[in-house]
Every structure is written in C-alpha cells, then in structure tokens.
Amino acid sequence: MLEEDLKVSENPNMHLNYYQKEDQVLLAVDCIIFGFDKENLKILLIKRNFEPEKGKWSLIGGFLKKNEDLDEAAVRVLETLTGLNDIYLEQLHTYSKIDRDPGQRTISVAYYALIDVDSHRFDGIQIDSAHWFDIKDAPDLIFDHNEMVRKAKARLRRRALTKPIGFELLPEKFTMRQLQNLYESILDKKLDKRNFINKINSLDVLVKLDEKDMSVSRKGAYLYIFDKEKYEKKVEEDGFIFKL
Amino acid sequence: MLEEDLKVSENPNMHLNYYQKEDQVLLAVDCIIFGFDKENLKILLIKRNFEPEKGKWSLIGGFLKKNEDLDEAAVRVLETLTGLNDIYLEQLHTYSKIDRDPGQRTISVAYYALIDVDSHRFDGIQIDSAHWFDIKDAPDLIFDHNEMVRKAKARLRRRALTKPIGFELLPEKFTMRQLQNLYESILDKKLDKRNFINKINSLDVLVKLDEKDMSVSRKGAYLYIFDKEKYEKKVEEDGFIFKL
DNA sequence: TTTATATGTGTAAAATGCACACTTAAAACA
DNA sequence: TGTTTTAAGTGTGCATTTTACACATATAAA
Numbered sequence: 001m002l003e004e005d006l007k008v009s010e011n012p013n014m015h016l017n018y019y020q021k022e023d024q025v026l027l028a029v030d031c032i033i034f035g036f037d038k039e040n041l042k043i044l045l046i047k048r049n050f051e052p053e054k055g056k057w058s059l060i061g062g063f064l065k066k067n068e069d070l071d072e073a074a075v076r077v078l079e080t081l082t083g084l085n086d087i088y089l090e091q092l093h094t095y096s097k098i099d100r101d102p103g104q105r106t107i108s109v110a111y112y113a114l115i116d117v118d119s120h121r122f123d124g125i126q127i128d129s130a131h132w133f134d135i136k137d138a139p140d141l142i143f144d145h146n147e148m149v150r151k152a153k154a155r156l157r158r159r160a161l162t163k164p165i166g167f168e169l170l171p172e173k174f175t176m177r178q179l180q181n182l183y184e185s186i187l188d189k190k191l192d193k194r195n196f197i198n199k200i201n202s203l204d205v206l207v208k209l210d211e212k213d214m215s216v217s218r219k220g221a222y223l224y225i226f227d228k229e230k231y232e233k234k235v236e237e238d239g240f241i242f243k244l
Numbered sequence: 245m246l247e248e249d250l251k252v253s254e255n256p257n258m259h260l261n262y263y264q265k266e267d268q269v270l271l272a273v274d275c276i277i278f279g280f281d282k283e284n285l286k287i288l289l290i291k292r293n294f295e296p297e298k299g300k301w302s303l304i305g306g307f308l309k310k311n312e313d314l315d316e317a318a319v320r321v322l323e324t325l326t327g328l329n330d331i332y333l334e335q336l337h338t339y340s341k342i343d344r345d346p347g348q349r350t351i352s353v354a355y356y357a358l359i360d361v362d363s364h365r366f367d368g369i370q371i372d373s374a375h376w377f378d379i380k381d382a383p384d385l386i387f388d389h390n391e392m393v394r395k396a397k398a399r400l401r402r403r404a405l406t407k408p409i410g411f412e413l414l415p416e417k418f419t420m421r422q423l424q425n426l427y428e429s430i431l432d433k434k435l436d437k438r439n440f441i442n443k444i445n446s447l448d449v450l451v452k453l454d455e456k457d458m459s460v461s462r463k464g465a466y467l468y469i470f471d472k473e474k475y476e477k478k479v480e481e482d483g484f485i486f487k488l
Numbered sequence: 489t490t491t492a493t494a495t496g497t498g499t500a501a502a503a504t505g506c507a508c509a510c511t512t513a514a515a516a517c518a
Numbered sequence: 519t520g521t522t523t524t525a526a527g528t529g530t531g532c533a534t535t536t537t538a539c540a541c542a543t544a545t546a547a548a
Contacts, residue, residue, distance in 0.1 A: 023307050024268035027351060063267050066349070070340040094338045094353050096314040105310070107271060109338050177526080194528070195506065217525040219513045421495080438497070439537065461494040462545040 028108040029073045030061035030145065032092070032152040033082075035117035036169035038178045040134050041185035042117060043149065046081070047129040048142065058142045059149075060130075061108065074111040081130065088114040088168040090159075092152055100144045108144075112152040114168035135185065160186045164205065164242045167226040175213050175221035176200070183244065199244060205231040272352040273317045274305035274389065276336070276396035277326075279361035280413035282422045284378050285429035286361060287393065290325070291373040292386065301383045303392065304374075305352065318355040325374065332358040332412040334403075336396055344388045352388075356396040358412035379429065404430045408449065408486045411470040419457050419465035420444070427488065447486060449475040 033044040045057040062077040064070060070091065079085050092110040100106070117132060133139065135153070140146065159165050166182050180196050200206060207227050212220035234240035277288035289301040306321040308314060314335065323329050336354040344350070361376060377383065379397070384390065403409050410426050424440050444450060451471050456464035478484035 023270065023309055025271050025308065025310075026267065027269050027271065064269065064340070064351075065267055066269075067342070069342055070338060070351070091337060093335065094314060096308070096353075098311070098313055107308075107314070109340075175526090192507070193526090194508080197527080198529090199505095214514090217513095218515045218523075219526050221526060419495090436538075437495090438539085441496080442498090443536095458545085462492075462547080463495050463543070464545075465495060 027064040030059045032112040035115045037117040042132040110148045173223040271308040274303045276356040279359045281361040286376040354392045417467040
C-alpha cells in the first residue's frame, strides 16, 4: 500500500496539508419528504425560481456545515422548509457522480422523511414554491433527484413491510381504512380488506378505541392508535418482528 | 426559505465562493471486505503501524479524489490493497459524526465487498499488515469501524436472502455443503441440510455437474455452478425473486 | 474385507397465505 | 316512519410454504 493512499487522518504525523485541501468537496443533503393525507401518498417538492432549470421541480436540500453531522443537517434542512422537527428521517444513499450537478462538484447524501400531511400544516413558514404532489403524478426533477425518489420509494416499501414506520405518516388516531389506504399507496397495489385487518390484528400492536370517525361514512369507522410501548416491549422481549 | 439555505450549486448566479469553500470537507471511503474460505465467513483487516492506535486493527480506506465518484474510489481502494478488481461492491452508509476521526473532520462512506478468499490469493501486492479474521473473532476496530462492520453484516444477511450474491463469495464450482456453510455463516445459524437443498433446488438456478469434489469426503460431493444467465432471464421474464 | 465419514435423499404435519360475500349501523330521503 | 344508500365489519376453507425428521450410499483408508 502506498503511503499517499493511506488515510492521512489516521496518520498523526501528517497534518492538514495541500494533498487534503485539494481533495475537499462540498457535501449536500437532499430530502425526499413523503406525506400522507389519509388517502394518497404524497411527495413535497419545491419549484426552482432561478435559472437554469427555472420552473423545474426539485427536492429540498442544503449544505452540510462544519459544526453538524449529516443527520443534524437533514433535520435542519427539513425544519427550515417546514418549520417542523421531530420528523422521522432516515439516511438513504450518497450520490457522487462527477457531473450530477452541472454547476460544480457536489456530493449529496439523500435522506427520506415521513410526515402526516394534515397534522402538519406549515403555519410557521411561508413556502410559496413548495407543493405536495400525489406520488403517482409527481413531475420530473432536476439532476439525479428522480433516481433518489425511486430509491426512497423502494426503501419505504421495504421498511413499511418490516417496521411500523407507517404510523409516522398517520395522525395518532386513524381508521383501518386509512391504514389500508396507506399501505396500498406505499406498495402500489390493492389489498384485500379482510386479510389486511386480520394480519394487522394478529400483530397485536394496535388499540381499538371506542371512538368513531363519523366523517367518513354513515356507519362510522372505529379509530385505532398504535401502541408503541407494547410494540417495543414485544421487540425487546420476544425479538418480535413487525411483518406485514 | 432563506437565500443562504438554498443550495448555491443550484443557483447559477453564485459561483464558488467563501461560503462554500468554508464548508468543504474531506470525504473518505472505507471498505468492509468479506471473504469466505468454503468454511467460514471472514473479514479482511489491516493493522495500523503508526500512532495513535498503533497496533489496532482497522478497515482499509482512502480519500475520494476530484476525478472519481465514490464507487470508483471504492474500487481503487480495494484494488490498491488486494490487487484485484472485478469485485462485488455495494455502498452501505455514510458516517459523519463530528469527532468520529479524532485527527480531523472526515466523513466516511462505507462500502462492503464480497470475495472468494481462495481464488484470490493476493499475489500482486505485498500487504504485511493485512489479515483475514474469522467473522466470529474479529478484533475491536478503530473509530466507528465496528459500527460499520455491524451494519455491513446486517446488510449482507438481508441481501443474501433475496439476491444471489452469495455466489460472489464462492469459487465458480462449489458443493452444496459449501453453499450451506456460507449461508450458515452469514445468517449465523444452523440450517437443516435437506430443507436447504430442497429450497435451493426449487429456485432452479444451479447446474449440477458430473464432477465431484473428492477432497472433502470418501464419497465425494457433487459440484454445482450458479447459472447466472438463467437467473437473469427468470428475473426479467417472470419477475422472479431469489428468495431463500 | 471392514470401518469410518460425509453425502444424498422424501414425506408428513403445521403454519401461513390467500381468495372470497354477506350483514350491519346510521344517515338521508321520501 | 320506513326505505334507501353507503362504507364498515366480520370468518372459513383451500393452497402453498415451511418445518421437522432418519437412514442408505459411495468410497478411501485401515
């Protein structure tokens, strides 16, 4: 192994020097923000209001700063746009094609976020250029953002089948139909109502309330909440896996 | 959204400036190299021969250069150490804790690699400090490398169950027992021989040769090869999923 | 010829996945 | 007040998959 291929950072005798400065790069964070309005899966995009690609849609993003790690940068970027923190965020993939950003070399770490659209009305901050798109008819995006979204959708699909992250996209109280709508949106296929309910119930992590949501039908639909403590206890004690 | 939070790279009117230079960082690539010797899953580590942490073990790594993307950097780093290219590589996760490298701020993108240990005897390059460890008794590593390895193992486990990547760790011809050993190592649990063979055969992507490996028992064991074309055709035509 | 060793092979029971259709509650309306 | 309308709510049988499990075989070495 050649000396110069060693990570200089692991060699205390070599300090910040030309070689390293030379190879420093700009690191960005881009966020794929998924939302759910109890009917359809959405994605939050912003419209570029400057050239080039003016009028084209894009993910929100920002640059990593010296005093934060990537997770923190993603939280900051998300909060800047939506005014919200306490949002489910997960690192997705790092994109580094040399010409991915024609302006200059930028490496971007993609994160995806899950938000309940209705509970989170972006009161605090005015974002004229931001818009929720139905995931099925989202527009073409700049750079490699389409690829990021594709990967995020795949990741969400996989996660939703093995972790109870779906509840991040729902209000605290929800109906079975809404939960099923969510899974149908994420998986992009119709599910059988009875089988779905049986499956969910067999997992034994929901609490059925006495309360009904009457807005949705004459009969009204029972509301449920996700019992997070119960879920976590099951995971810890029995190695339980949420599997849909 | 504040102007300074916009990604400057998306604004053609703002060129490389102080703000950006300020926020540039060093990007490293670290490789978790898994190997298999027909018996046990291994990991390739190098011993640091300089302070601090002299004598401690570490993943191999290097810095991203201006003229390459991360995948290329990982290939280069791997080739530098092992003299080999054409190795299965997959990006894992990006690590960015501020103090992860006490020497200086470094963000590291972890990759994992899969190698057949026996077919790849590192003739070309002398690496005194490199050593294959059985995955079960690998030593403690520097920085956050332990965490990287943990995540790589989890990823490998998941992938091995849904993609035929196991064959990357085996020679072209292998016995059923070797394949089972591999899966037992990856999944870290014993499997039933008959059920394993039935399952593999039902996937219908292996070709049983007339040839036997006589080194392994009195009776000898039939050799198999993975029929990659057949697998890819099935994937394309029937949406087949390799599922173990 | 015997012995030792790892290979190779099938079936039955259990668990899980999947398809499928009618009743019910309550509001709206006649 | 009865009839209609709408979505909610509920259980079973069949098919598939998964799991548990034990003995015969080929061959080299003694």
